[in-house]
Amino acid sequence: MTGTPLRMPDLRCEDARQVARDVLSAHGVGERLxxxxxxxxxxxxxxxxxxxxxxxxxxxxxxxxxxxVDVSDATSACPRAPGTPAEVPGGFGWQLVNRIAARTEIRCGLAGKTITALIPLPAAT
Incomplete structure (x- = not known):
């Protein structure tokens, strides 16, 4: 992990966002990205x-x-696929991830899965 080491079972969204902010700040990433x-x-x-x-x-x-962005968990169950009918609860966050990321990858193994979201850098002008 890049940034301050965190005990994974205790990782909260705000902790993860701070790690991400630190990485992005170190590379001069703009506000929108x-x-x-x-x-x-x-x-x-x-x-x-x-x-x-x-x-x-x-x-x-x-x-x-x-x-x-790589996030691993202990289950091999895949997120609900984009295109899930609107009347089925949930799944909107996964759709949002797929709209923002140029590509998402899901790697499943015996101990769970890792989801990688690749968010493109803006083209240099």
Whole structure:
């Protein structure tokens, strides 16, 4: 994890957002992109806490062309797919993550899953 080490079972959205802010600030990321990244962090961490027993891993990385947010939890159950009918409760946060991120990846294993959201950096002008 980049930033202050946190005990994963105790990770709260506000702690995760602060770690993300620290990473983004260190790389001079603008306000608009930072707001998008913080929203993705909030959604993925709150979903892990609410639906998957908590966060088992968290990492924010500033890469050449994007910011990557990785959130791991202890269940291999996938988030509700975008396109879930509106009358079915929930799933809106996952849809939001997929609108903000250029790409999302879900890697499942025996110990759970990791979701990576790749949020593109703005094109240089």
């Amino acid at each position: 930072a707001a998008d990244v913080l929203l993705v962090v909030s959604e993925l961490v709150s979903n892990a806490v609410r639906h998957a027993g908590g966060v088992t891993g968290f990492h924010v990385r500033h890469l050449r062309d994007c910011v990557a």
